[in-house]
Amino acid sequence: MRRATCPGSFDPVTNGHLDIIARSSSIYDEVVVAVGVNKSKARLFDTAERIELISAATQDLPNVRVEPFEGLIVDFCRARDIPVIVKGLRAISDFDYELQMAQMNHSLAGVETLFMHTNPLYSFLSSSLVKEVATWGGDVSHLVPPIVQERLRQRLVR
Numbered sequence: 669m670r671r672a673t674c675p676g677s678f679d680p681v682t683n684g685h686l687d688i689i690a691r692s693s694s695i696y697d698e699v700v701v702a703v704g705v706n707k708s709k710a711r712l713f714d715t716a717e718r719i720e721l722i723s724a725a726t727q728d729l730p731n732v733r734v735e736p737f738e739g740l741i742v743d744f745c746r747a748r749d750i751p752v753i754v755k756g757l758r759a760i761s762d763f764d765y766e767l768q769m770a771q772m773n774h775s776l777a778g779v780e781t782l783f784m785h786t787n788p789l790y791s792f793l794s795s796s797l798v799k800e801v802a803t804w805g806g807d808v809s810h811l812v813p814p815i816v817q818e819r820l821r822q823r824l825v826r
């Protein structure tokens with residue numbers, strides 16, 4: 669079975685993330701979305717909620733599952749026999765840090781990283797910008813799935 673993981677913070681998941689997850693799921697037999705649990709980082713949505721939102725938004729993709737991870741992504745991969753990390757690249761500005769992480773992960777455990785270009789529709793999109801726009805009541809309906817839009821509205825708009 670060919671497995672891959674799509675790791676990230678997903679605070680919250682956007683249509684850009686979902687595009688990468690869906691395209692990965694058409695290439696691999698199984699895709700595990702790994703949701704980072706970093707207790708030192710302030711999040712808008714806690715881990716359970718981020719997992720709930722991704723699970724809801726990927727329910728039509730039967731070969732995708734969602735799991736939390738804490739610590740090194742290579743340990744997550746090793747424990748599940750996952751040889752490949754898929755990362756979306758929006759622009760060249762993403763590349764420097766992603767390349768460093770990819771090379772580090774390969775040196776630690778031989779885990780490969782494949783970079784997938786982002787759909788140009790979403791090349792400007794980030795979870796942080798979505799939160800900023802939603803905080804001020806801006807329309808994010810074309811940027812996130814409806815369940816995320818609703819949850820942002822409940823959480824942010826006063």
Ligand code: PNS
Pocket residue numbers: 675676677678704739740741742768769770772773
């Ligand atoms: O959504 P993000 O913030 O781009 O996600 C980054 C994430 C969580 C995928 C990345 O920081 C990560 O893999 N963290 C786990 C810690 C780790 O393995 N660090 C070594 C990689 S060089």
